Amino acid sequence: MTRLSGITPSGPVHVGNYLGAIRRWAREGDPADLYFVSDLHAMTTPYHPQKLRGRTRELLAILIAAGIEPDTVFVQSDLLPQLGPLTWVLECACAFGEAARMTQFKEKSADRSHEGTPVRVGLFTYPVLMAADILLQGADEVPVGDDQAQHVELARVLARRFNGTYGEAFVVPRAVTPPAAARVRDLADATRKMDKSASDSAGVLFALDEPDLLRRKVKRAVTDSLARLEYRPDEQPGLANLLEILGACLDKSPREVVAGFSSYGEVKDAVAEAVIEELRPIRERTLELLADPTELDRIRAVGGARATGRGSHRLTTVLRLAGVA
Template sequence: MTKTKVLTGITTTGTPHLGNYVGAIRPAIEESRDENIQSYLFLADYHALIKGRDPKRIHQSGLEIAATWLALGLDTDRVTFYRQSDIPEIMELNWIVGCMTAKGLMNRAHAYKASTQANQEAGESDLDKGILMGLFNYPILMAADILMFNANRVPVGRDQVQHLEMARDIAGRMNHHYKTRFVMPEAVVGENTAVLNGLDGRKMSKSYDNTIPLFVPEKKLLKLIRKIKTNSLEPGEPKDPATCTLFQIFSAFATEAEIAEKRKQYEAGAGWGDLKNELFEYINTVLTEPRERYNALMADPAFIEAELKKGAEKARAEAAPFLQDIRKKVGISPFA
């Protein structure tokens, strides 16, 4: 039976946090264990260059992200786990499909339109001021990532759905003009995907500097959890779990029975201090073993590099012959 190909990219611009884990990492690892799924997971380090300007941070982020996925149980024998920059075929495909991509299509990309809108509101006469080609061409590279492996499904946030539609448009133009065999990828928007709030009550995001890194030491984890914003209700006063970040985070890790018991504590007026300490104890117990594995992996970057090279070999074994077929179809091949 043909397996469904699912592709997920992780941009190497930050340290994985609790929100990343419950929203993307955990479901992707669980899905990769499905016998009917063929998973492709990659470090999107070329994409990171669009916003990242610190070479050391991008490099360190890649190491942290790879160690995180491995520490949480990703089976690299079951999946194709690779670094984008280790697959030169992707960048060659990026150029080929870019030559069949209408500039008007890229003009409609949300990120580009937002940047030109910001310039207009600032009174700039040049609406393209400060906009780099990496941002403008981002959807083309994303299309190359997806089409290189003919992914059937791509889990994305709502803000990325447009890019999947663009990838389909590009694939369709290639298939029509050159008779290539690109699969039409489908965006998968997780309607029930857990989204965690951060320390300040907004969505947990490095952009807001409100994250709880996944594998910080115990003392730091406790300190961060105690910083989570709560209201001024006193111990003994009933509290609404539906509006509480502490309850939201707990619910993302706990069982249904544990969640029901915790809800009773809120209704009975448990104090914020106790609720924060209990959340720390619960989360810390869940993360203790993965944290130990993560620290061991971070101390052995050669092992991580070997795992990524193994994934790159697997990826290139598929990408190279596919690209050769595409090159031939567009007219780039030996004369004899």
Template sequence: MAEERHVDPKQQQEGVAPAGSGDGAPPKGAPDPTAGRKQGPAGKFAAGVGGKVQQRVAADSLELEKLRTEVEHLRNQLRLAVADSKNLKRLVQKEVEEARTLSISEFVRDLIASCDNLEASLKNLSDDDNVHAGVKMTWDSLISTLGGHGVSRVSPLGEQFDPRFHKAVTQAVDDSKPAVDLHALTAGNVPATVLHSRSVSLLATYIACGIDPEKSVLFVQSSVPEHSELCWILGCVTPMGWLNRMTQFKDKSRSGSTPNMGLYGYPVLMAADILLYKADLVPVGDDQMQHIELTQDIARAFNATHQVDYFPVPKPLSLDNSARIMSLRDGRKKMSKSDASDAARINLDDDDDSIVQKIMRATTDSIRGLSLEGLDERPEMHNLVNIFAVLSGMTKAEVCNEFAASGTKEFKEALAGLLVQTISPIRERIRELVRDAAYMDKIINAGNGAARVLAGRHIAEIKKIIGLVR
């Protein structure tokens, strides 16, 4: 039976809600009496304060991010300062050793004339002469003493000059260094302005790295048309099977891209670059050895086809440890400007902070310390040790001994400092040269002219050999 509810008339008159009606809430479905009500002064004040707080928080966030960036920069500067200090100490020690070596060499140089005189006396004395025995004893004693100080005789007769045994002698005073812009066309449609600026920047890099334009010919490949002419001539004695074996073309084909004819004939143009100037030694990295071998085959094929001995068969001049610098991300891959990740390489135009960050973030293992034994099983650390050895002039064994008990962080900091110390002046010199357009134009024009003189003479000789009308 339903329960009856009674409403007190007095409550109804005073507007008091009956029990169970929701404690004063409007009935369900009734309009909200506060809707549309204007915000009072207190509400406006609260909203204004809230907006200002949000603005302050945003400004503080920006300031915090700025301070974090500044702290990271200062940390990098501190790392560089510590690394510079260690590198300076290492450099001083090296200079002390070199000074000792130099003092010995000065002494030995003064003895050379005496050694030569003794040797000449031995040749002029007969073996049964009593004086011969005395001079021979003096000669043997002198040579033995010099040998104890690391000085030994070398015979250059009939031997190929080897810069590894003559590190004081700089290479290639009459070398040629082209900017190979024709090769760049194989990459596809490169904008004209980009292609030109790259050629100028490359030649500026040669100069900044120490190539003297007064002793070396710096030129742009496309400005010497004999390169393309010889490429066609050599292509006619190059079997397609040789080109089909070239890994660069095969890699492009497998990657899904459509390689062009220029890429297919790229190795022949490279051979023309070398053979046009009848080079007999070619500085080359390990990854380019296949191109040198093809160039050797092409030179032999031309000579055999025309029954001449015109082209010398060039030999690779290995750059030892610096011949193959590996990726900072994968110690089994070559460091390359074509790598998708900029963090995998050190660019000559990287600023100091970028160099430090790339080295500090380079892939390494968790093994503490360095040891030459087992270094081959640590490809990433091996690569960093190799870079340090090349830049410092130390052997890999010496680098490992110096950092045998050091943590990876400490070694990376030292390497980063060494890289900054080496690359920073090169980077600034490149920028300076590129800005001096008049100077670079002068160098390029002079180099183009000199290269054309030699290339023109050789291409005329080649045309005569094969019977082309001059």
């Protein structure tokens, strides 16, 4: 059984990305699982080409540094010669109404943070590209959160439609809910998620931040004036966020780790040290890989070749059945 997971280089990786997904992939991944850097998805909203290129390499290095098997990792754009024609075939099988119903398109196209910037067609059609990502690799399962489940359902619809109309070519994937992850919030505002593309990074703990910077950010974390050391997410979201981060780093529950502290300052000190030690080997190995571009390019080429090989026969079959090969 093949599971496929992707992560978009829309910004630098933060501790929430690492604790919530990357570390779990490294610990629990099966040899048949696949992981990819979805750099094409980052093009659906305004971006800088040089930053995208750099973040893609950085994210690839972080995945490898975290302990994910290198030959299970690839970069999405390295499969463009396959994804291009497959996406077109799937777009021709997708109804306008099906694409228009995608919730993420509605939300992002209504976002006024880029006032005056036209909504890109790629934002409208990228769920079909995501379907191509999934179907090209023959993924059986796609672990996703609620915000992406609708896209996996579209992939299922398109796979069944193509198979029923032209002939069997695709595995029909299913969405699965990954294990509950740490709910990491912005340290400056615990009402919002920690976001790698946030405009203000004061409350975001990036995986490659220097230890001193991580420590300063944690010490400035917003808590409250109640001075009660309890895990109460609704009443004390800032403190609860710190306890959740600490618990995730120590593989304990937030309620377990709160015992023994006598002040918010002690909690912050413990969180800072736990995050620094959790990220230290990842940061060091990532920087080593980024300093050795030849080795990183070699790893990338191997993963890309393996992913291309997996999809080659399927694409050939699809194009033949569709009447264009």
